[in-house]
Amino acid sequence: MVQPWQDTTLPAPLRAADLLARMTTEEKTAQLSSVWLGTEGESAEVAPGQHVYANRSAHLEGLLPHGIGQLTRPFGTVPVDPAEGAARLAELQRTVRAGNRFELPALAHEECLTGFTAWQATVFPTPLAWGATFDPELVTEMAEAIGTSMRTVGIHQGLAPVLDVVRDPRWGRTEEAIGEDPYLVGTIGTAYVRGLEAAGIVATLKHFAAYSASRAARNHAPASIGPRELADVILPPFEMAIRDGGARSVMPSYNDIDGVPGHAHTELLTRLLREEWGFGGTVVSDYFAFSFLESNHRVAASPADAARIGLAAGVDVELPAARCIDIADRLPEELLDRAALRVLTQKCELGLLDPDWEPTAGDTPVDLDPPHMRELARQVAEESVVVLANDSGVLPLTDVTRVALVGPLADEQAAMLGCYTFPRHVGVHHPELPAGVEVPTLAEALRAELPGAEFIDDPAEADLCLAVVGDRSGLFGRGSSGEGCDAEDLELPYGQGDLLDAVFDTGTPTVVVVLSGRPYALGRWADRAAAVVQAFFPGQEGGGAVAGVLTGRVEPSGRLPVGVPRERGGLPAPYLAPPLGRHNGASTVDPTPLYPFGHGLSYTSFEWGAPQCESPEFPTDGETALRLTVRNTGDRAGTEVVQLYLHDPVGTVALPDVRLVGYARVPLDAGASAEVHLTFPADLAAYTGADGRRAVEPGALELRIAASAERVHHTVPLTLTGPVRQVGHERRMRCEMRVK
The missing domain is CATH 3.40.50.1700 (Glycoside hydrolase family 3 C-terminal domain)
Structure with a gap:
């Protein structure tokens, strides 16, 4: 008899809740765990602190009777032939299913920051290079191809993209970030999320939040950042990728903000992410971050205490291995049920609860570096x-x-x-x-x-x-x-x-x-x-x-x-x-x-016509449209990147002189021209005031149509009319720009 949790005609949350009600405490706890095969000893350490609590690390055999939440990097831990790796993962999933009474498989995750991080897989440019393209459509195509290759061999979740806005390029992980502007990071990062999710891979946004704002750009250092900078610079890319990209997972950051570690930050992980933004996916820990709550941040007295603190804040899964979440420990039932329900719902959405689910066969040739991937x-x-x-x-x-x-x-x-x-x-x-x-x-x-x-x-x-x-x-x-x-x-x-x-x-x-x-x-x-x-x-x-x-x-x-x-x-x-x-x-x-930001030269020349503004005066809940003509005046084909910056001359707080609010690539043959059309919503003028509220204010603005943050071709004065208008998660976050 098919149970409700196996009924594919029912909604995923309902199926997950039915299964949860049938589980023991140990089985629920196991769904929050992970196993990283091949790294049990300290000799395999890949990061400082990995050996902490190694004797508590849950191994495959100990979890099998209760089930396993996640399998960590079956391809990205050691070099493995792609076809052989797919076959091994499929066999491992059969073992996992056979070991627990509900026959639940594990969710397998991998890194995919520069392509599928696996031996013989196509190596794409680093995310900072994605930002340099100013080409979201191409990034989406790339991400979908990466996601498809991962899904083909049995992977379900990718730990990317990095949405940290660069604040100081001395930070070693600058190469993993997309850029220093939240609009560029948000639009390019969202494009990557869309591609990965379109391929059926759960995209994981990281690192939430302010990891890149650390003191002196030191890795794992505290972040010296105020609430306004956090709200207007650090958080918008995550918000955009969740709302517009459909990201289904988030990874907190290693740093603390004003003394509160990212993995213990209830305000970020629950109130903002869940309650205000409506995020319904899973929050997975960064590697060893639960252990770090005790060893590095010293806000937990024991591994079990670290697990309780992390779960209470809103983390659902401990990665890369279960070191603090232990089936022998008794976690608060309400926290356990909350996290397990989220994990099971996501597994249901991925088809892992379906009665006819089978692992990838792994008995056919696998090419992770095919011609179309190399072309991309x-x-x-x-x-x-x-x-x-x-x-x-x-x-x-x-x-x-x-x-x-x-x-x-x-x-x-x-x-x-x-x-x-x-x-x-x-x-x-x-x-x-x-x-x-x-x-x-x-x-x-x-x-x-x-x-x-x-x-x-x-x-x-x-x-x-x-x-x-x-x-x-x-x-x-x-x-x-x-x-x-x-x-x-x-x-x-x-x-x-x-x-x-x-x-x-x-x-x-x-x-x-x-x-x-x-x-x-x-x-x-x-x-x-x-x-x-x-x-x-x-x-x-x-x-x-x-x-x-x-x-x-x-x-x-x-x-x-x-x-x-x-x-x-x-x-x-x-x-x-x-x-x-x-x-x-x-x-x-x-x-x-x-x-400066946005700078770059061409081998041809371009002429920018004067912009035409549909309505230079519009209300704080309105929009205006602009258009301008760009012509290639050189003797060879080329691509110009039209960038739109906002300058707010007077604010209630000190504001950036300019900030990017739109861009478009304009490819043109020699002598050819095109019209660039843009729609600028008043919402993009919103900023967070001293009272912590984000609002659009009436008054004068200036749009700068430019080839970089410093090379301005035209300015367009605007006036917003009407009352101060508070905006939230529903606000418009993009300036639509089209090339005709």
Whole structure:
């Protein structure tokens, strides 16, 4: 007889509630647990503190009679052939089902920050490169392809995207973030969520919240942040990705805010996330974060106390292994039921409670790096490369004959790969194995792009020098960028600044190519470089993408998702800063960036017509429409990125001078033109006041139609009329921009 929880015609919450009522306390507790096979010993430690409470870590055999909530990284822990991994996971799921009386499978999760983090899977550009594309549609397509490949081998949940807004690029995880503007992070992050969820994968937003606002940009450090900055800068990307993207999971952050750890933050995890935003999915802990409530934050007296605190705040599942949630402990029944119901509801939505559910067969060939995935990786990489300077006109390279290619990253695969790519995250521990995918270096790609050129090592003998500098990614000190690899300042690492000095002293025209996970201070060479090109860990197709931009095969269209500083100190840079955060005569420190947010050059030229505004005066609950014509006045095809910034001249609190509220990519053939149409809702002028309420106020505004935060083509004065209008979760968060 089919029980109500097995009836696929009933709503998922009803089915889950029926199953919950039939479970023992141990069975409910097991659904909040996870198992990470292959990491039981301290020798397998991948993060500081992983060994804490290792003797309490629940193993597979101990949980089997009660069921298992999650399986942690069956592909991303060690290198495994994709087909063999799918077969192993399927067999493991059969074992899990056979071990418990309801025959419930586990939910399997993986990392997918730069593609499916598995051996032989396509390596996409890092999220900072997604931001540089200013192309949400392409990011959605990429994410759906990634999600489809994961679902094919039996994965249900992806731990991405990172929606932390960069506040100080010294933070090692800058490469994992999308940018320093909440609108860009929100729209690109939501695009990724849509693609992942469309493929049937549960997207997990992280890290909630203020992880990137830590003191001195140190990983796991406290966040010095006020409620207004939290509300207007940090939280909107999460809100947008939940409301507009349909994200079904959230991961809290390691940091504390004013002394309250993220995994114990009831105000964020329950009142805001659940009650105000209406989030109905699961909250999963960051790895070992329950243990850290005792060992690092010291707000819990024992592992069981840590589990109680986390569950009470609103966390539902402990990852990556059950170290604090233990079936032998007695958790408060109301907390246990609340979390288990959420977990079971999500499993029901994924089909894991259906009586006919079967694991992925795993008996067919699996290709995690097919041609269409590599093509998508190429497109994202090409759109993400940013030409920062080209005053000499040396780019694109067309008639060079003798090229000096120097720098430690010119011929190194690591220059293409972020810290959450499989080769840099796991592969470095298995040097006996190949990378699993082809990753041409920049040197290899340039030789293919310029077959007639002679590449030499001595700049003094060359017509042109290409100096390739930047980062090697890693984890916890094993690189210059990546998780736990924070920087004291933004000086180029590994003594590469001295290398550039020596190269420029030769007098040879030099193009600086930066392949990195964060922006570095380049002001020291700004007046000496013939050109400067920036790429943020562009993935396995990145070598060809950067080479293509250098030679002109690819028209550059990337724009900076973070400003490039002039000096290595004086941080953070002033984008989104109020007037006092910018350069002024009261301080000798000038934080003005060398290249601002949104900056990027093309090899063609564009003309921007005067904008036409439908109604420059409209109410605080209204909207207005604008249009303008963009024309390609050059002799080659190109893409302009039209950016819309809001300037509010007078506020009740100190406001950013400008902030991004819209953007659109405008691809044009030589001589062609297009109209850009935009609809600006008054809701986008809302900000949080001193009373903690978000409102739209009447008065003067100014829209700036620009090619970067500092390069304004046109200004459009607006006036909002009517009363002050308080807005909440229902407000409009986007400016619709269309190209015709």
